[in-house]
Amino acid sequence: MSPVKIKINDKEKLYIKWDDDFEGTIQLMKLRRNCPCAVCQAEKDEQSSTYIPIFTLDQLTVTSMNIVGHYALAVAWKDGHNTGIYEFKQLRNLSEELVK
Numbered sequence: 476m477s478p479v480k481i482k483i484n485d486k487e488k489l490y491i492k493w494d495d496d497f498e499g500t501i502q503l504m505k506l507r508r509n510c511p512c513a514v515c516q517a518e519k520d521e522q523s524s525t526y527i528p529i530f531t532l533d534q535l536t537v538t539s540m541n542i543v544g545h546y547a548l549a550v551a552w553k554d555g556h557n558t559g560i561y562e563f564k565q566l567r568n569l570s571e572e573l574v575k
């Protein structure tokens with residue numbers, strides 16, 4: 476399972492079309508909140524489950540995206556955070572099906 480098309484919609488959603496024709500979107504805030512890098516995961520572990528992170532606009536603006544190998548997408552954010560590498564499987568799990 477891999478993406479055939481990836482783009483940012485309306486500056487707030489990541490749109491992905493998959494090779495099985497599934498089309499889904501992920502809110503950038505949700506994407507950032509689920510950043511799989513070690514730093515963000517460590518921060519998350521320290522927070523209680525009721526903690527709601529507040530992000531700045533820069534933290535929610537994607538500056539570049541690159542496919543890593545055949546399994547993941549690296550996302551760079553405008554605040555300089557670029558260590559998050561999202562496995563396709565994780566992206567698919569975060570996706571909400573696009574209602575047409």
Ligand SMILES: [Zn+2]
Nearest residue numbers: 510512515559
């Ligand atoms: Zn991170």
